[in-house]
Amino acid sequence: MSTETLATALPADAVKIATDPSTEPFWQAARERRLVAPRCADCGTFRLPPSPFCPHCQSTAVDWTELSGRATVYTFTVVCGFPGLPDITLVPAVVDLPDAPGARLVTNVIDVDPADVSIGTELTVDFHPISDGWLLPVFRVADKEHA
C-alpha cells in the first residue's frame, strides 16, 4: 500500500454544513465527538438524515440516541479528484449503523488504501474538522480485534 493513494476527507475549508432544528442536535453531538441518531420516541424507529416526522408513525417526538460509533460499509465509491482538488482520493461510503437499524449515513472512509475497502468492511467513527468549528463524522477501518 502506497501513501499516495490513501483516501482522505475533504479539507476543512472545503466543507460547510447548514443546520435546522431537526438536524442541529446531530451536529452539536458531533462537535463533542459523539455519534447520535434520532429515534422516534413513540415507535422506536431510527431515521437519518434527521427529519421532522417519523416516516413510520408520523410522530415528531425524538429521542437522540448515542451510538457506539461502529458501522458497516453498505456500498462505496472511489472518487479521484474534486472541483479545485484534482489530486484528492476519496472513498465516499453509505454505511449501516448496527445500533441504529434502518438508518444509514453517507460518509467517508479515511486513512485507507481504497483497495482495502469492500462492502461489509467494519468501521469505527472518527471526527474530522470542517468549516466554522464543526466536526464531521467520518470512519476508519476497525481494528480486527475490536471489530
Next chain:
Amino acid sequence: MARDTGVRDAAIAGIGATPYYKRGETADKSITRLAGEAILAACADAGVSVTDVDGLAFYSLARAGYGEQMEAGELVETLGVRELKFSAALTGGGGGSAGAIGLARAAIVAGDASVVVTVMALQQRTRLGTVVASKAVTPVSSFVQPSGLAGPGHLMSLLARRHMHVYGTTRDAFAEIAISTRQNAVSRPKARYREPLTREQYFSARMIADPLCLYDFCLESEGAVAIVTTSLERARDLRQPPVPVVAAAHGGTREWGRAFSWFGMPDDATFASSGNKPIADRLYQRAGITARDIDVALIYDHFTPMVLMQLEDYGFCEKGEGGPFVLSGAIRYTPERKPGNIAVNTHGGQLSEAYVIGATHIVEGVEQLRGTAVNQVAGAELALVTGGPSAIPNSGLILGRDR
C-alpha cells in the same frame, strides 16, 4: 402485435430541436432564444402557428438543466403567443421528462388547453457533472455533500456498486451499454459522438467514481428540444401522423423517496434499482400490455448502470438479470425485431447523441412511431420512453401509432 387498451386521447403532433452543442458553446444565446428555436421548430413540424400555443407543460420545475429558470411569461411574450391557459411543471428533475407529456395530456383532457408545448433548454453555466458540490449547502444536503460526492454520477456509482455486489453484475455490462449506444449514434447526423467505441477504449478510460468510468457518464452537452401535444382528434388534422399517448405515469414510492440524497432505500431490490418499477407497473396496467409488447425502448441514460436497472424495473428481464441480459446482445439495434430482444436508445441516447435531460428520448419515440427514425425498428407500434432515475418523481410514457 398487441392491441393496447391505453388512453389514446392526446397525441404528440410536433417535435423540434436546436443543433446539439458541446458544454459552453451556446454561451452567446439566452435560454429564451434556445428554447424559442426549439418551440418554433416543433410548431412548424406540427403545422401549427406558435400564436396558437396555449399551454406549457414543463419538467424539472421549468429549470433549464438545474440552473436557470425558463420563464413562461417571457416565452409567451417574445414568441407572440396570444393567450396562455395552462402553465405547470412536474416537480423533481430529469425524472419528469417523460412524465411532462402526461402533464400536457392532463391539461388537454381537462379542457384547460389545446396546444401544449413541453420544452427543455440546457445550458451548463453550472457544470451538471459537479452540481452537488457547487450548490449552496442546505440542512439536508449537509448529509451528502461533505463526503465529496460531487455530482449525480458519483451518487449513482453507489447504486451500481451495490448491484454488482448483490447480483454479480460486471463492468462488461456497463461497457456493452456504452458501446451499443455509441453504435446507434454512428449513423445519426446530429450526434455529438459518431465514432464507434471499443472495449479497449472503455476499459482504459479514467475512472471518475469507481466503478463508473468516463464512458459510463452521459455527455456534457447543450441545446433545446420541444414537443407539441394536442388532442388526438386535432392532431389528425395536422401536418404529421399523430403519435398517441397510450399511457403516462409519474411518481414513486416512499421506499425510493429522495433516493440519492438519502440512501435509505431499505432493501437491495429497491436500493440497487432505478426506482421506476412502480411507474412501470402502472404504465403497463394502464396500457393493458407487458414489456414484451414494446418495440423500442428509449431509456433515460445519464449513467450506464441506471439503464441496466431500468431494463429490470421495466420488465425486459428479471430483477438482477440486467447484466447477462445486455451481454447477450439483447439491447442491440436491428432493423427487424428479434424475439426476446429490445432495441434501446436507437438515437444514441444521452451517452452518445446529446444530453438534453431526457427530451431527446421523446423525440426518438415520436420518429420511431412515425416511421421516420434514422435507426428505424420496422413496423414499430409501441415505444417506451422513461425519465429519471432520480429522486421522486420518476416517470414513464408509452407512445403508439394511430389506428
